[in-house]
Amino acid sequence: MKMIKKMLILIVMGFTLVATPSLSYAQTLSKGSTGNEVKTLQSRMKNAGYFHGPVTGYYGPLTKYAVANFQLATGIVPDGVAGPRTFGKLNDVEIMARVVNGEARGESYLGKVAVAAVILNRLEDSRFPKDTFNVVYQTNAFTAVHDGQYNISPNASAYRAAIDAMKGWDPTHGSIFYYNPHLASNNWIFSRPSVTRIGNHIFAK
Template identity: 30%
Template sequence: MIVKRMMIASVAIACSLTFTSQVSAQSSTHTVKKGDSLYKIANQYGIPVQQLKEMNNIDRNEIHPDEQLDLPVLPSESEEDLLARLVEAEAKGEGYDGKVAVATVVLNRVSSDKYPDSIYGVIYDGYQFSPVLNGTINQPASEESKRAVEEALGYQGYDRESLFFYNPDKATSEFLSDQEVTTVIGDHVFLR
């Protein structure tokens, strides 16, 4: 009986560690080593060379040992699903471009020093997103929202500006009124 309980506890701990590691994709960096190239690093992380260059504002092809390169957010399946559900809840009724932009704001925040460094951390960071507060984040995402998240993941580095969005017909904020508008898509205003 004791052995059985110990086995059950061991399995529970192993599962807990497995799910925890799958939940938190983080913004990270790569330290360039001798022999590295942009091509090798991009292949190692499964990203296009141009995206790696854009993420790091590099317009050259050479890199140097000990240089720190920012990498795009590479979420687990569970974080990608969480982001798609947020996009669905926040941008329901908006066009596809608005959904991509909402996902991009979350990814920009993960890459920013001002916010938590994981998708989960950003989405559940206090009172940032109304779908977290009202529970609509628990509804399944549409195929369009899932595609929008995929596009935003591939778009990382090409637009690192917008950190906020809101619908001025539904919300007001003195803080947001002091921020610089980057674009307006549908009913959402995006700002930095």
């Protein structure tokens, strides 16, 4: 139901839906499960760098091992069972990786982690929504969402950066904004207290 609501929000806002299968928050997959949902799970785990076997649609030992390692990295009990919390984290990784790829493509790896960290910092700030989807799709929040770069398939470093930020790496020291001073057109952003500069981006609070 949550994913359906999010799809409707996208349509109302006029965005083009990314042709990437979403994992349902309601389902639970475990060793012995089969089907397209398992294929989607394996593909997502492969993108995130945790699943190294073929995408077969069968939830075997390799899939369980990958899920457990992903859970361990993202603060979930590593039981190897893919349930709502695991799917939620995987969907968050996908969203964050797409923002990182769109906003920091060409930046250093540190710069990619920094962009991901800003998303997570906004989740902790009362001025922003409380889930990754709504933080990213907030009006005018991220240029990549509005100019279509969000729809470009992320590369491996974008996924790694999203996960490293989830693990607690924050090169921005709590920043909730960033901008390229050579491209920014809104004078308001220049009024924000600067924290650090990484590559082409200044990070601010």
